[in-house]
Amino acid sequence: MTSPTTPLAPDVQPADGYAGDISPEQAWAWVQSGEAVLVDVRTDAERAWVGFVPGAHALAWKQWPGMAMNPGFDVGIQALGAGGKKLVLLCRSGVRSIAAAQRATELGLLAYNILEGFEGDPNEQAHRGLKGGWRYRGLPWQQN
Template sequence: MQPVPTSGAHQGGYAGDVSPELAWQWVQSGEAVLVDVRTDAEREWVGFVPGAAAAAWKQWPGMAINPAFDQQVREAAAGKKLVLLCRSGVRSVAAARRATELGREANNNLEGFEGDPDAEAHRGHKGGWRYRGLPWRQN
């Protein structure tokens, strides 16, 4: 299985978009490291993927860029590609672009952890890491 090509992946500023299932295959094989770019509060309250590196792209409150992001990405398993995960697959695109600027092979995890909102604006019913039945825990 190959990454899902983005429209002009190289022009997008990162390696590409991958399905949650492919991301998990890469992590299991040791080919990639999953980097959760959601806030600490999101991981704590909504759930997290065991073994994923935590490197919030933005911090709560105020959603300012995390000044430690660059260092956290540099420390995330050198030599392996990265798959960045956020709530819905939007923040992780910006984070993947930055990780690429830092010299890492960075991919965006399509659908994020919670997926898109449904007709009632609830997440978790239309795609996402949890919806796909991939490993996750909640405190």
């Protein structure tokens, strides 16, 4: 979590309750450099049907069906952040990953939200993947 006296890196947007918001490109750069661990907080169904980032750690914030809280989230995120690396959290559109980043921060971890998420915001026809997001930005992903 940042405070008024803690300067943010130039590519980090300030946020309440977690380390900050970063672009998909910044998150990927941190992951490639070994500075951060990429955590996909989407459901197993989303990753299977829509696609996933190779090498990302799958740890659902909420579980399908019903979108109930994942009772294993706290233990899982603590294990992923145990080495002290930054955690960069990815969901569909950058909303659930905010809640997950806030919780990770409450647990004493350094967590960032990836803006736009995996699919980005819906366009005028309510289609995702055409207006921002990990896939739209051309970052690595696969589909089953």
